[in-house]
């Protein structure tokens with residue numbers, strides 16, 4: 001069995017052209033065993049809408065705390081812009097926490113790589129990991145200052161946690177390389193940058209100029225992360241010594 005597995009390594013048989021005879025039989029089998037459903041894809045859409053009308057919301061916002069925060073008067077605490085800001089702060093907190101986990105896993109990929117010469121500098125990776133951790137602390141402090149609870153899961157925090165699950169799975173997978181993990185970090189950094197930009201605008205819409213200023217500093221660091229990660233991917237993709245990182249063996 002082990003020999004069979006070894007002999008199969010590196011052979012990709014997912015395409016129909018790998019064996020035309022077998023693929024035709026597979027197609028016949030699939031058609032025989034899977035009766036086609038009636039109707040059109042528009043019926044699926046209508047069904048989704050029916051479910052949407054009956055579904056509960058994905059979550060709810062926690063009630064504003066009694067602690068004296070920057071939103072000290074009751075009216076400001078209940079305003080829709082304040083609620084949206086608190087929801088998005090919860091999202092940022094969840095995302096930065098995921099960012100820390102992603103960089104932690106990337107550092108393991110670095111230490112487990114045989115050919116470190118083709119990888120980005122370790123001190124810079126560690127620096128970005130620490131920045132994500134600092135951003136997490138910054139957002140947590142701001143939530144507290146605004147009279148919120150950083151341990152509460154807001155609807156957007158819940159959604160971002162589910163949406164980023166795939167990224168964490170790829171980076172934590174022992175089969176993926178440093179480079180494959182770095183490409184996932186690239187996706188996360190793109191989203192990170194866009195979300196910090198929105199958060200700054202929301203802070204300003206709530207007249208929280210000082211908070212917006214501290215977020216500007218975080219955004220500047222996120223821009224640096226994105227620029228470097230993009231550059232590293234370009235360099236590694238064009239470096240023939242780094243080709244093993246792409247796992248393209250046949």
Ligand SMILES: [Fe+2]
Pocket residue numbers: 095096099132135192222
């Ligand atoms: Fe981040």
Ligand SMILES: [Fe+2]
Pocket residue numbers: 099132189192221222225226
């Ligand atoms: Fe980042």
